[in-house]
Every structure is written in structure tokens, then in C-alpha cells.
Amino acid sequence: MYVGFLICVCAFTFQWSAVFSEKAKRPHIIFVMADDLGWSDIGYHNISSAVKTPNIDRLARAGMKFTNYYVQAVCTPSRGALMTGKYPIHIGMQHFVINSTSPWGMPKDVPTLPEKLRQLGYSTNLVGKWHLGFFDWDYVPTARGFDTFLGIFMGEGDFWNHTKYGYLDMRRGKEPTWSYTGKHSTDVFTQEAIDIVNRHDQQKPLYLLLSYTAPHTPLQAPQTDIDKYKSVVDMNRRIYLAMIDGVDQGVGKLVDACKRKGMWNDTLFVFVSDNGGHPGFGGGYNWPLRGYKSTLWEGGVRVPGFVLGSMIQKSGGEINDLIHVTDWYPTLIKLAGGTTKDDNIDGVDQWDVLSKGTPSTRQEILVNIDYAPDLSGEQYSPRGFTYYSGAAIRVGDMKLLHKCPNGSWYKLPEDGNQAPTEERFTKERIPYFEFALYNVTADPEERYELSTQYPDIVEKLFKRLKYYNSTAVKSRLQPEDPESLRIAAKYGRWEPWKNEVAANEH
DSSP states (O other), X not given: OHHHHXXXXXXXXXXXXXXXXXXXTOOEEEEEEESSOOTTSSGGGXXXXXXXXXXXXHHHHHSEEESSEEOOSSHHHHHHHHHHSSOGGGTTOOSSOOOTTOOOOSOTTSOOHHHHHHHTTOEEEEEEEOOSOOSSGGGSGGGTTOSEEEEESSSOOOTTTOEETTEEOOEETTEEXXXXXXXXXXXXXXXXXXXXXXXXXXXXXXXXXXXXXXXXSSOOOOHHHHGGGTTOOOHHHHHHHHHHHHHHHHHHHHHHHHHHHTOGGGEEEEEEESSOOOOGGGOOOOTTSXXXXXXXXXXXXXXXXXXXXXXXXXXXXEEOSOEEGGGHHHHHHHHTTOOOTXXXXXXXXXXXXXXXXXXXXXXXXXEEEEOOSOTTOOOOSTTOOOOOOEEEEEETTEEEEEEEEOOOOOOOGGGTOOOOOHHHHHHHTOSEEEEEEEETTTOTTXXXXXXXXXXXXXXXXXXXXXXXXXXXXXXXXXXXXHHHHHHHHHHTBOOOOOOHHHHHTO
């Protein structure tokens, strides 16, 4: 009987030790997001010989590259989806982005990824771009789950003086800082990420979201980086490539810092883009995919990405399963030892897909629903917004677009092609498509429209769109408020200017 008791005690002790050990081994999570990085703007895709990303390429080759990684078409919705695990239609962020003068943000009643990770014992840190609202202090990063923040509240700004419309947008926590004037934002954010790693207490797991503002406009880079790309005649493209170069340098330095700290072998490293590139004035390209940033064609929503870490059992290959930006919420929380069973999310736990190569349970992705305006120009939105989008969904191999403007293909300037103009973009948005169907596995470039050949598939996918539309909440987007500019002018910096009560009056 004593032997049996001893066996039970030993078994319990082993189980408890295993649990304790597993908690102690919870990996650090470093999540790097580039801004407006297009499909053809990464070296390992081997589309353009002008693109130089040796550090990122080396990491991608050692990890697992995504071939079907989907995001939202513009910045704010993608970041909201990452933070909440919900499609933008379920958090009111389906319509365009948060402008600097618009009093709205990510809903406060929805838990965020950093909040959940902090509850699980993680140190949570955001470096770089926020773009999820700042009109009220309750909407800024340190109020939404991040222990530390250095970066910008808005979606873009001058890379050298860190201003938007002449007013400062650079914060450490809640405090404005002018100390980085004259230093390029990419270098500032890289150094901050390195400093976070260097001072981190490894008894606690680290979550670091390094949200670069590059290579988003305005196109600005150190001259030494620009000079590396003199062979690229188109100046927008040349500077854009230099900005990517800066991100690549930063990634390399950050990884080196993790290795020196002894953290690298215990780190899950993720690299992705937030949406497709914008050709022409934006400098980013998605060739051979159709469309660009802000469109629901593949070039707007299918982006580069990979995952790397010692806990990834396979390496040096590709993950062809459907992965969506909402999936990081349940996947990373699962990795951290938590659960999302009560969160009512759209994201799918992909940890077994990433770590074991298990087939994904995700069979469909709602690309977006935003019917404003429709074909006739009639506004569905009660506030009369004019931004167009339509709707799209992918189910298995098939993708359906509904009430979407036309899209085209944009070849790379470094190959001798002329960069597209705004006039060309405007012209090519016509006609709008009532329905357009593509097999994006066989035809990822969306060149062969199939709706008349497969009306049954159109009906099936449209039924799913109608279902999702029935679950959508109203867009939270608000008209611009001149009070924000008055406050910015008063202090010389962008400040939260409205309280929640005032915002709810809209």
C-alpha cells in the first residue's frame, strides 16, 4: 500500500513539475509587422532582383513561409483584427482607417491580445505604429494592454522629425518626446526593440510587437541606403527599396540582440506585412498579384509572412494552409498557456499547423464587407462616407468578390516599366463587378473570371457573405473633428481631445 501511495505521489509530482516546467518555458514572442510591404517587395519571393532583404530572407529560409496569409486591405482594420481576433465587421472597423482628426478607435469592450498575454504573465511592449485610435486616453496603447510604448499614435508621419501636419506624433508611454528629432523612425524603433530585449528579465516571458512604419509613405530613407539602389530609375521605388533595406537591417540587429541575450532559442519570431503595397507614389508592388493596398484583390490582402522558432517542428518549407491575421490572437494565447473559449472570436488556433504541420481547420476567410457606396453611388452608410470597397470571401480554393471596383496588375519599375499614375488608378477602378469568381489556388493572379461557368459556387459563396453581413455591426468611423487640430496647434503635438461621452453623442 505504501508503494502504491509513493507511486501516486511521484506521478503527481511529475505532472506538477511538467506543468511548472511548461509554464517556465513559455516562449518569448517577437512579432514584426512591416507597413505596406507588397508581395513582390521581399527578397525570398524572388520576384525582383532589386529587392535586398538578406536578413529577413535568411530567417524565412530557416522558418516556415506562408503562401496563403491574408490580412485586411488597409492599416487600421488589419491591426484591429490582430489585436482582437475578430473580423473588422464585428468590431466596427471595416471602413477605411482612423484619420488623425477622427474621434473613434478600437472598441473598449473587446479584450485585446496584449491584455490577454499580460494576464498570462507576459511583459507586453509595442514599438512603432498604433493607428487604433487616440482621441481619448482610454484608447491609447498603454490603456489597451501594453506595459510600454514608444511610437506614433497615427498611421504615418515624417520619418525624421516625427510630425504629422507639423505637429509632433512620437510618444513614450503617454508622454510626448522630441528627443528623436533628426533620427530616422526605423532606426529609433529598432533601437528601442533592442533596448527592450537587453533589459528584459528572462524570468518573465516577453511579448514584443515591433510595428515598423516603413515602408509606408512618406517615402524617406537615409541617403546611404538610397544610394544602394541607384540602378532603380523610378525615385519612389528607389526610396521605397531603401526603406525596406532599413527594416531588414533592423530585423538583423534585433535577432543578434536576442542571441546575445540568450533568448533566441526560446523565442517565437513572426514577420508579416499589414496589407499590400501601393504602386506608383507609394513605391510598393504586388506583382504578379492583382490589385494593391485598399482593394480586395489578392494584391491588397495577400502578403508575405513567415514564422520561426525552436518550437516549430518543421523548418525550411512553406505553409500552404489558409492563415488570417485574426488567427494570431488564439494561436499566441494558446502558446502562452491561455484560452479564448469565452472571447467569441473569428480567429482560428493555428498552433498545430505551425508547430506540427497538422492541416488547418480554417476553410474560409472573410476578406471584408464594406458596401459604401454601391454601383449607383448610393450610400449604404448612414453617415454618407464615400470610400468604396465592396465585399469578398474565400472558401477553399474559390474567391468571390461582390460590388468591387476593378483591379489591375502593376509591373515593377526596376524592370523598365512605367509606374502607374493616380489617373490610371481612377480609370481602372471601372467597371465595378457585381460578381467575380476566381480559383485563387490555380489562378492566384485572378486573371480568369469564372462566375458564369460556376453559378452554383457563386450562390454558395454569396450565401456565406450574406450570413456574415447579417452579423456585422455598424462602422465606428466618425467624421473629422476640427477640435483635434485646435488642440494640436495649441500644444504643438497631437493629443487626445475628446472623452468617451462626447464620442458617443455621434
